[in-house]
Amino acid sequence: MASLVQDKVSGSRNSKAVAAAVQVLTAAFGNRVVTSNAVREQHGNTLTWIPNQPPDAVVFPQAAEDVQQIVRICAQHGVPVIPYGTGTSLEGHINAPQGGVSIDFRDMNRILAVHAEDLDCVIEPGVTRKMLNEHLRDQGLFFPIDPGADASLGGMAATRASGTNAVRYGTMKDNVLSMKVVLANGETMITSRRARKSSAGYDLTRLIVGSEGTLGVITELTLKLQGIPEAIAAGICPFPSVEAACNATILTIQSGIPVARIELLDEVQVRACNAYSKLDLPETPMLLVEFHGTAAGVAEQSERFGEIAKELGGGPFEWATKAEDRTRLWQARHDGYWAARGLRPGASALATDVCVPISRLAECVTETQRDAKETGLLAPLVGHVGDGNFHLSLLVDMDSQDEVKTAKKFLERLAERALAMEGTCTGEHGVGQGKAKYLPAEHGPAAMGAMQAIKQALDPNNIMNPGKMLPEA
Amino acid sequence: MASLVQDKVSGSRNSKAVAAAVQVLTAAFGNRVVTSNAVREQHGNTLTWIPNQPPDAVVFPQAAEDVQQIVRICAQHGVPVIPYGTGTSLEGHINAPQGGVSIDFRDMNRILAVHAEDLDCVIEPGVTRKMLNEHLRDQGLFFPIDPGADASLGGMAATRASGTNAVRYGTMKDNVLSMKVVLANGETMITSRRARKSSAGYDLTRLIVGSEGTLGVITELTLKLQGIPEAIAAGICPFPSVEAACNATILTIQSGIPVARIELLDEVQVRACNAYSKLDLPETPMLLVEFHGTAAGVAEQSERFGEIAKELGGGPFEWATKAEDRTRLWQARHDGYWAARGLRPGASALATDVCVPISRLAECVTETQRDAKETGLLAPLVGHVGDGNFHLSLLVDMDSQDEVKTAKKFLERLAERALAMEGTCTGEHGVGQGKAKYLPAEHGPAAMGAMQAIKQALDPNNIMNPGKMLPEA
Numbered sequence: 001m002a003s004l005v006q007d008k009v010s011g012s013r014n015s016k017a018v019a020a021a022v023q024v025l026t027a028a029f030g031n032r033v034v035t036s037n038a039v040r041e042q043h044g045n046t047l048t049w050i051p052n053q054p055p056d057a058v059v060f061p062q063a064a065e066d067v068q069q070i071v072r073i074c075a076q077h078g079v080p081v082i083p084y085g086t087g088t089s090l091e092g093h094i095n096a097p098q099g100g101v102s103i104d105f106r107d108m109n110r111i112l113a114v115h116a117e118d119l120d121c122v123i124e125p126g127v128t129r130k131m132l133n134e135h136l137r138d139q140g141l142f143f144p145i146d147p148g149a150d151a152s153l154g155g156m157a158a159t160r161a162s163g164t165n166a167v168r169y170g171t172m173k174d175n176v177l178s179m180k181v182v183l184a185n186g187e188t189m190i191t192s193r194r195a196r197k198s199s200a201g202y203d204l205t206r207l208i209v210g211s212e213g214t215l216g217v218i219t220e221l222t223l224k225l226q227g228i229p230e231a232i233a234a235g236i237c238p239f240p241s242v243e244a245a246c247n248a249t250i251l252t253i254q255s256g257i258p259v260a261r262i263e264l265l266d267e268v269q270v271r272a273c274n275a276y277s278k279l280d281l282p283e284t285p286m287l288l289v290e291f292h293g294t295a296a297g298v299a300e301q302s303e304r305f306g307e308i309a310k311e312l313g314g315g316p317f318e319w320a321t322k323a324e325d326r327t328r329l330w331q332a333r334h335d336g337y338w339a340a341r342g343l344r345p346g347a348s349a350l351a352t353d354v355c356v357p358i359s360r361l362a363e364c365v366t367e368t369q370r371d372a373k374e375t376g377l378l379a380p381l382v383g384h385v386g387d388g389n390f391h392l393s394l395l396v397d398m399d400s401q402d403e404v405k406t407a408k409k410f411l412e413r414l415a416e417r418a419l420a421m422e423g424t425c426t427g428e429h430g431v432g433q434g435k436a437k438y439l440p441a442e443h444g445p446a447a448m449g450a451m452q453a454i455k456q457a458l459d460p461n462n463i464m465n466p467g468k469m470l471p472e473a
Numbered sequence: 474m475a476s477l478v479q480d481k482v483s484g485s486r487n488s489k490a491v492a493a494a495v496q497v498l499t500a501a502f503g504n505r506v507v508t509s510n511a512v513r514e515q516h517g518n519t520l521t522w523i524p525n526q527p528p529d530a531v532v533f534p535q536a537a538e539d540v541q542q543i544v545r546i547c548a549q550h551g552v553p554v555i556p557y558g559t560g561t562s563l564e565g566h567i568n569a570p571q572g573g574v575s576i577d578f579r580d581m582n583r584i585l586a587v588h589a590e591d592l593d594c595v596i597e598p599g600v601t602r603k604m605l606n607e608h609l610r611d612q613g614l615f616f617p618i619d620p621g622a623d624a625s626l627g628g629m630a631a632t633r634a635s636g637t638n639a640v641r642y643g644t645m646k647d648n649v650l651s652m653k654v655v656l657a658n659g660e661t662m663i664t665s666r667r668a669r670k671s672s673a674g675y676d677l678t679r680l681i682v683g684s685e686g687t688l689g690v691i692t693e694l695t696l697k698l699q700g701i702p703e704a705i706a707a708g709i710c711p712f713p714s715v716e717a718a719c720n721a722t723i724l725t726i727q728s729g730i731p732v733a734r735i736e737l738l739d740e741v742q743v744r745a746c747n748a749y750s751k752l753d754l755p756e757t758p759m760l761l762v763e764f765h766g767t768a769a770g771v772a773e774q775s776e777r778f779g780e781i782a783k784e785l786g787g788g789p790f791e792w793a794t795k796a797e798d799r800t801r802l803w804q805a806r807h808d809g810y811w812a813a814r815g816l817r818p819g820a821s822a823l824a825t826d827v828c829v830p831i832s833r834l835a836e837c838v839t840e841t842q843r844d845a846k847e848t849g850l851l852a853p854l855v856g857h858v859g860d861g862n863f864h865l866s867l868l869v870d871m872d873s874q875d876e877v878k879t880a881k882k883f884l885e886r887l888a889e890r891a892l893a894m895e896g897t898c899t900g901e902h903g904v905g906q907g908k909a910k911y912l913p914a915e916h917g918p919a920a921m922g923a924m925q926a927i928k929q930a931l932d933p934n935n936i937m938n939p940g941k942m943l944p945e946a
Contacts, residue, residue: 117723117832160672171670173679174647189919195828196860197644198897199633199683200904200915201942202924206646206679210672227729250590256700297770355668359590387669424671431673442673446662450931451675457930458923469674 012099014078018056021077021101025059028069032060032107043084043102044095049348049398050433055082055096062107064124064180064188064219071217072186074101080466083213085155086128090351091432093159093212097467103217105154111135112220119225120177120194125154125218132223141225144169147428148334154218159430160210164333167253167386168260168292169226171428173209180220181208184459194222207454212430213465215458229292233302234261234326239314242266242285242369242381246362248312249287249385253358255308257301261290262386263333266369269340269380276339277332287314287385288333290326333382340380340393347395350407354418355389355427364421365390368414375406389427415441431469440471485572487551491529494550494574498532501542505533505580516557516575517568522821522871523906528555528569535580537597537653537661537692544690545659547574553939556686558628559601563824564905566632566685570940576690578627584608585693592698593650593667598627598691605696614698617642620901621807627691632903633683637806640726640859641733641765642699644901646682653693654681657932667695680927685903686938688931702765706775707734707799712787715739715758715842715854719835721785722760722858726831728781730774734763735859736806739842742813742853749812750805760787760858761806763799806855813853813866820868823880827891828862828900837894838863841887848879862900888914904942913944 012018026033034040040054056079061067074081080100087094096102105126113122116139123132130150132143147156147163155161157179162171169175178192191204208215239245245264252259265273265286274281287309291301306317320326332339341349356364365383372379372392383390392414396407415425415438425438440448448470455462455470466472485491499506507513513527529552534540547554553573560567569575578599586595589612596605603623605616618629620636628634630652635644642648651665664677681688712718718737725732738746738759747754760782764774779790793799805812814822829837838856845852845865856863865887869880888898888911898911913921921943928935928943939945 115830115832117727118830119727120830160676162670162672166670170647171672173676174643183919183923185922187919187922189923190917191920193892193897193915194830194895195862195891195897195900196831197635197639197828197862197900199635199644199901200897200899200908201683201912201920202688202927203633203646203676203679203683204920204923206676207927210674210676215675227727229729254590254592254700256702294773296773297766300767300769355670357588357591357593357667358669359588389668389670418668419666422667424666424668424673426673427668427670428672435673439674442666444663446656446660447664447674447677449658449660450656450662450677453930454675454680454927457926 012056017077018079018099021074021079022057024073025057025070025101029059029066034058043087043104045087046089046092046094048090048092048434049350050092050095053095053097055102056099058102058104060104060107067103067217067219068182068186068188070101070103071182075184075186075461075463078461078463080463081217082465083154083158083217085126085152086150088149088151089155089159089432090429091434093430093432093468095433097433105152114139116141120222121225122220122222123153124220125152127153129153129156136225140228142228143223144226145172145175153221153223157209157218157221158211158213160428162384162428164261164263164384166384167262168258173206175224176205176209176221177224178205178222179208179218181216181218183216184461184464188219189216210430212432212469214455214469215464231295231298232290232292232326233298233319233321234288234290234329235302235317235319236281236329237287237289237309237314237317238282239285239287239312242365243362244312244314245285245287246365246385248309248314250358250361251308252305253386255304257304259289259301259305259386260292261288263288264383264385264390266381268378269336269382272339272343272380273332273336276342277335279332288329336382337393340395343378343380344395346397348398350394350396350411351429352392352394352411352414353427353429354414354423354425355387356418356421356423358388360421360423361385361388364417364423367417368392371410371413375410377403377407387427388423433468436469436471485529490550491552491572494546494552495530497546498530498543498574502532502539507531516560516577518560519562519565519567521563521565521907522823523565523568526568526570528575529572531575531577533577533580540576540690540692541655541659541661543574543576544655548657548659548936551934551936553936554690555938556627556631556690558598558625559623561622561624562628562632562905563902564907566903566905566941568906570906578625587612589614593695594698595693595695596626597693598625600626602626602629609698613701615701616696617699618645618648626694626696630682630691630694631684631686633901635857635901637734637736637857639857640735641731646679648697649678649682649694650697651678651695652681652691654689654691656689657934657937661692662689683903685905685942687928687942688937704768704771705763705765705799706771706792706794707761707763707802708775708790708792709754709802710760710762710782710787710790711755712758712760712785715838716835717785717787718758718760719838719858721782721787723831723834724781725778726859728777730777732762732774732778732859733765734761736761737856737858737863739854741851742809742855745812745816745853746805746809749815750808752805761802809855810866813868816851816853817868819870821871823867823869823884824902825865825867825884825887826900826902827887827896827898828860829891829894829896831861833894833896834858834861837890837896840890841865844883844886848883850876850880860900861896906941909942909944
């Protein structure tokens with residue numbers, strides 16, 4: 001085992017310290033500490049083009065106390081800790097550029113309490129969103145945040161995930177009530193009380209949500225829940241252009257229609273979904289919408305949306321009120337990433353993720369599509385357009401240096417374009433390694449200085465997921 | 474002027490430094506620096522029983538650059554800065570226990586931009602919520618957070634205010650998109666982009682919201698707006714007991730009725746409102762509710778709420794669909810504090826503010842009422858019960874040492890009771906000076922340590938509103 005650790009000397013800060021830490025961890029946790037190449041490599045893996053940087057070891061804690069002990073051992077040895085949920089993050093969040101210990105929450109997947117009266121629940125970080133919703137269904141409750149992947153809720157909190165429902169229910173920042181977090185000093189902090197609101201001090205909950213493991217390791221979450229709506233209706237509406245679809249979205253939001261989901265697919269993405277999910281949608285820009293409410297409320301919302309769509313040249317409007325039709329539709333949307341990859345087998349898909357004020361959305365999407373076309377790369381587009389957020393899957397042959405170079409330049413132009421429109425370089429995928437270089441341009445020196453000061457204050461030895469989010473000092 | 478400053482030596486850290494800072498400020502800002510006793514005392518004033526601790530000087534900036542210059546001058550001299558909005562905070566937030574310079578935002582009250590398409594606006598911190606809503610009305614928009622007082626929006630952000638609409642629209646943490654903030658180092662930080670969501674780094678917006686001026690001074694805010702609902706209906710529903718009213722509230726929230734306001738008044742408060750606002754409500758516990766939506770949606774919500782109320786023994790239910798009747802009703806609710814004081818002229822009103830998970834609300838309210846009764850003090854109760862948040866106005870003769878002692882002990886028992894029920898000692902009034910002593914019990918040592926570390930990192934010389942929120946090191 002020690003030799004395996006030493007094999008990875010190049011990436012690690014201090015191979016002796018790592019070996020010593022792994023020895024202590026193994027004494028404490030036995031075969032729940034794994035250093036095999038296969039497992040290490042799987043834990044550095046990400047769904048993007050960022051190269052794999054495996055940790056030195058992977059530990060599988062079974063309780064919050066285990067996590068505290070792991071962090072304390074690593075802190076004593078100055079060894080990095082990298083929290084790991086399901087490995088579905090897209091920007092290299094779980095890589096170990098300086099080596100260290102990956103903490104895999106696979107075995108911490110218990111639902112500790114459901115408080116139906118308070119519409120909240122208490123869970124361990126390894127619970128995935130599908131597991132939770134399965135568990136809640138019988139009680140008529142659900143957790144609304146849906147990033148597509150069946151991610152762990154700890155990971156979703158750490159990366160401030162959102163997805164298709166965010167236009168109505170917000171992002172993880174709006175749906176985490178409280179967390180238990182092991183800090184770099186080995187103490188466990190509770191970020192907030194379970195009351196719905198509080199004005200008692202700094203908002204530690206929101207500080208940890210989106211901090212990507214750089215300030216602490218989440219060991220428990222209290223999440224807000226929603227009642228399953230009495231009625232759900234979903235529909236598909238084709239549009240003559242992406243611009244018309246964006247304008248219909250703006251008008252829908254402005255009219256105060258409480259749409260639960262409003263998703264854009266461009267014509268390339270529709271083609272991909274038709275092929276992958278065996279659908280026969282018209283291959284033109286399209287909005288997928290969903291409404292939640294009472295039967296009468298959903299009917300009223302649908303009607304109003306239909307009028308807006310028609311006004312902007314969209315339609316005909318097809319409704320899926322049956323649960324199985326809706327499921328098929330959203331499954332196709334969620335499979336969009338794999339459908340996109342199917343357009344060019346063997347190519348990698350570079351997922352982009354900018355978000356702009358909705359008034360600039362049509363302009364940003366149109367310019368980006370023109371830019372993508374000029375690169376010659378296939379780049380199907382989907383968007384959580386109610387929030388001004390959209391993704392392209394840039395299909396790139398990673399063996400072609402030309403294509404990689406072209407793709408990288410495109411990514412830079414896209415980030416610059418979003419920033420120039422008062423937008424963000426990352427709407428929901430987080431920063432990780434991939435977006436760290438854009439952060440200074442997005443936030444400016446004073447905010448970057450504040451973030452660095454907070455990181456330094458809470459993690460002075462930089463052991464919490466180092467090399468992520470903030471440029472290294 | 475210097476003599477005035479020296480008169481206050483006892484409270485100030487260093488009277489020479491203060492005198493020097495005031496001299497430099499006066500050179501820069503002329504008669505916008507005021508050191509008269511009357512003005513200084515008015516700027517330490519709060520609406521509670523906390524003794525007045527006036528600043529050494531008050532400055533009236535006219536632009537963000539002025540604020541930056543004021544902070545830099547104060548930082549150079551190690552002199553505290555205390556931001557001042559309208560002085561309506563309740564926990565001594567604007568007192569100057571260590572002396573220093575109060576920054577009054579009276580003249581920074583411009584609405585800089587309204588982006589109707591994006592449902593947001595950009596304002597200076599001195600704009601009050603009524604000024605903003607007046608300005609927005611013609612565009613069919615409104616800003617929903619309503620703490621009762623016509624507070625400045627800078628102050629509302631700084632204290633994480635909420636109020637009657639929070640059950641539907643959230644608190645200030647949910648409605649501030651971004652801020653410009655002058656830090657202790659004199660730099661101006663922008664907390665976020667204008668996009669609706671982002672996962673780009675630490676959530677500086679939420680860190681500043683509720684930080685009570687202890688981390689920086691807000692010089693500009695970007696706020697989320699809402700479309701004015703097509704239909705609004707408000708109603709009054711009497712209940713046989715506070716418990717029945719609380720249970721009706723729980724059932725309303727659980728049923729997913731998107732109630733915009735649901736306010737409890739106990740029988741003592743109803744009596745006070747009848748007398749103060751010339752109403753003739755039945756003197757029994759009462760819910761004031763309001764629904765926002767389409768005409769059909771509001772009708773449906775009202776009907777469902779009516780059924781719930783009836784089920785729990787409430788009613789009859791009286792509706793006010795006319796704007797003037799609604800206004801009269803909510804004016805009476807907003808005047809509740811003054812109405813309460815009217816019950817015992819000459820007495821002070823100590824406003825309490827706990828918030829518990831809604832499942833514990835009936836229990837917490839009932840126990841608190843029993844406790845209040847045993848003190849012999851009049852204590853009318855109002856509650857934003859949809860959030861589990863309620864206030865008593867404890868009517869105390871501050872000249873009676875016995876009453877003051879009794880009141881203080883009651884406040885302590887109330888905080889302990891809320892904490893024991895997983896609640897918070899301050900739902901929306903903030904910490905300031907009054908609640909600082911409860912914070913360690915609420916958050917525990919690790920979270921308190923994290924807050925102290927953040928404060929130390931961003932304000933190492935402790936010049937930003939010192940003596941508030943965190944116990945002094």
